[in-house]
Amino acid sequence: MKTILVIEDEKDLAELISFNLEKEGYRVLTAVDGASGLESARGNVPDLILLDLMLPAISGVEICKILKKSEKTSRIPIIILTAKGEEIDRVVGFEVGADDYVVKPFSNRELMLRIKAVLRRGEQERQSDKIIRIGSLCIDTSRHAITCAGEEIILTTTEYKLLINLAERLGRVQSRDVLLKNVWGYNYIGDTRTVDTHITRLRTKLGEAGDMIKTVRGFGYKMEDA
Amino acid sequence: MKTILVIEDEKDLAELISFNLEKEGYRVLTAVDGASGLESARGNVPDLILLDLMLPAISGVEICKILKKSEKTSRIPIIILTAKGEEIDRVVGFEVGADDYVVKPFSNRELMLRIKAVLRRGEQERQSDKIIRIGSLCIDTSRHAITCAGEEIILTTTEYKLLINLAERLGRVQSRDVLLKNVWGYNYIGDTRTVDTHITRLRTKLGEAGDMIKTVRGFGYKMEDA
DNA sequence: TACTATTTTTACATACTTGTAACATATTTG
DNA sequence: CAAATATGTTACAAGTATGTAAAAATAGTA
Numbered sequence: 042m043k044t045i046l047v048i049e050d051e052k053d054l055a056e057l058i059s060f061n062l063e064k065e066g067y068r069v070l071t072a073v074d075g076a077s078g079l080e081s082a083r084g085n086v087p088d089l090i091l092l093d094l095m096l097p098a099i100s101g102v103e104i105c106k107i108l109k110k111s112e113k114t115s116r117i118p119i120i121i122l123t124a125k126g127e128e129i130d131r132v133v134g135f136e137v138g139a140d141d142y143v144v145k146p147f148s149n150r151e152l153m154l155r156i157k158a159v160l161r162r163g164e165q166e167r168q169s170d171k172i173i174r175i176g177s178l179c180i181d182t183s184r185h186a187i188t189c190a191g192e193e194i195i196l197t198t199t200e201y202k203l204l205i206n207l208a209e210r211l212g213r214v215q216s217r218d219v220l221l222k223n224v225w226g227y228n229y230i231g232d233t234r235t236v237d238t239h240i241t242r243l244r245t246k247l248g249e250a251g252d253m254i255k256t257v258r259g260f261g262y263k264m265e266d267a
Numbered sequence: 268m269k270t271i272l273v274i275e276d277e278k279d280l281a282e283l284i285s286f287n288l289e290k291e292g293y294r295v296l297t298a299v300d301g302a303s304g305l306e307s308a309r310g311n312v313p314d315l316i317l318l319d320l321m322l323p324a325i326s327g328v329e330i331c332k333i334l335k336k337s338e339k340t341s342r343i344p345i346i347i348l349t350a351k352g353e354e355i356d357r358v359v360g361f362e363v364g365a366d367d368y369v370v371k372p373f374s375n376r377e378l379m380l381r382i383k384a385v386l387r388r389g390e391q392e393r394q395s396d397k398i399i400r401i402g403s404l405c406i407d408t409s410r411h412a413i414t415c416a417g418e419e420i421i422l423t424t425t426e427y428k429l430l431i432n433l434a435e436r437l438g439r440v441q442s443r444d445v446l447l448k449n450v451w452g453y454n455y456i457g458d459t460r461t462v463d464t465h466i467t468r469l470r471t472k473l474g475e476a477g478d479m480i481k482t483v484r485g486f487g488y489k490m491e492d493a
Numbered sequence: 494t495a496c497t498a499t500t501t502t503t504a505c506a507t508a509c510t511t512g513t514a515a516c517a518t519a520t521t522t523g
Numbered sequence: 524c525a526a527a528t529a530t531g532t533t534a535c536a537a538g539t540a541t542g543t544a545a546a547a548a549t550a551g552t553a
Binding site for chain 1: 541544
């Protein structure tokens with residue numbers, strides 16, 4: 042039986058997540074703030090940590106960094122819970138070192154799928170210092186740098202986040218709505234066509250690698266080699 | 268037609284919302300307090316719930332928690348209506364498990380946009396990423412890719428949905444009316460012969476796998492291996 | 494403040510999709 | 524066996540989704 046540590050200050054949400062996790066057969070530990078979360082993680086090393094980014098006192102980012110620095114806890118996979126789309130690029134990259142993230146509000150199903158995926162993923166390929174290579178494209182998340190066939194490509198924040206989102210879910214079709222939620226944040230109200238515009242710009246800037254962003258008519262976009 | 272349950276104790280507001288929702292083509296159920304709201308949600312599962320936070324007796328937060336914990340109702344998206352300002356909006360709103368929130372006073376336009384966004388999100392969720400194999404045919408729903416004996420087959424949106432519908436109910440005959448409802452949507456007005464045309468196209472594109480789509484004269488179509 | 498970079502919206506072009514109708518073929522029925 | 528009925532097939536006008544560029548709005552900065 043796998044143990045999951047939930048670090049979340051909002052009691053209701055923590056309770057809800059615990060309830061669902063237990064229903065799925067996980068053992069659950071909860072912590073309402075960073076300090077007790079750290080303590081718990083060190084004392085009884087869990088198989089995975091769900092970490093809210095917005096915590097009182099020590100922020101989730103800090104906690105994540107601390108956990109990743111200690112030998113004892115560095116190998117525990119961490120999934121970040123965040124309300125903002127804007128922070129994900131920093132979070133998943135080297136700076137923070139989380140293994141995955143879920144943007145609030147998330148469905149139970151979504152969360153469970155992510156947890157399973159992260160647990161399944163081998164220890165060796167944790168995302169901390171991840172460099173994504175797809176065809177001639179190379180994304181160095183730690184340096185926030187992108188190259189295509191050696192040539193450096195300068196992207197704006199939105200373009201970068203959009204690319205990361207597509208690249209991390211390689212092959213999977215993502216609807217405009219999902220992209221809006223993950224890149225722009227849950228609170229975004231606007232035209233889904235905005236995504237199209239950014240896709241166009243991304244394709245242009247990426248040059249030959251831009252062809253790897255495929256349109257799936259009626260559904261959304263996906264990224265795929267060749 | 269989508270059904271929306273409005274749980275709101277202020278009669279005037281409830282009425283106004285109902286009026287606007289109906290104008291947009293939704294079916295509306297209303298409940299003036301938590302208990303009847305819960306009952307209604309369980310009895311006639313709606314597609315979405317608009318939930319006032321400030322209710323007599325049981326609070327909206329409680330209701331939200333209860334709904335999210337029950338298997339039957341946990342998947343219903345909930346939009347919170349709250350009169351309180353900034354500090355509560357994010358924290359209480361969707362961290363309880365709700366899918367979105369709107370702060371009173373809200374414009375009709377805003378509410379409708381949120382509803383649409385949340386409903387869209389839900390539709391995305393439903394398509395789980397599984398791989399269906401039937402004979403030489405392979406359907407990868409997450410990649411939205413179809414292969415027959417390794418060869419990739421490009422389908423249009425309608426063709427794809429039609430195939431999924433047949434493949435998911437393997438062996439079972441489905442009438443043209445049922446297919447129209449499932450693939451084209453319940454309010455589709457048109458010729459049932461449209462189905463035939465698409466079946467033909469599907470068979471052609473699928474090549475040898477197309478033979479697995481069988482005609483059941485007088486009843487409809489079914490999919491069956493060999 | 495003005496200026497720049499970036500993002501979003503708008504508008505239009507284009508390419509793809511689709512429902513229908515018309516005709517062909519097959520099957521059932523009387 | 525012919526008529527009636529059901530399904531198969533094809534072509535095309537109309538509809539729809541996406542691509543793209545340019546204007547408008549916004550955010551960021553000196």
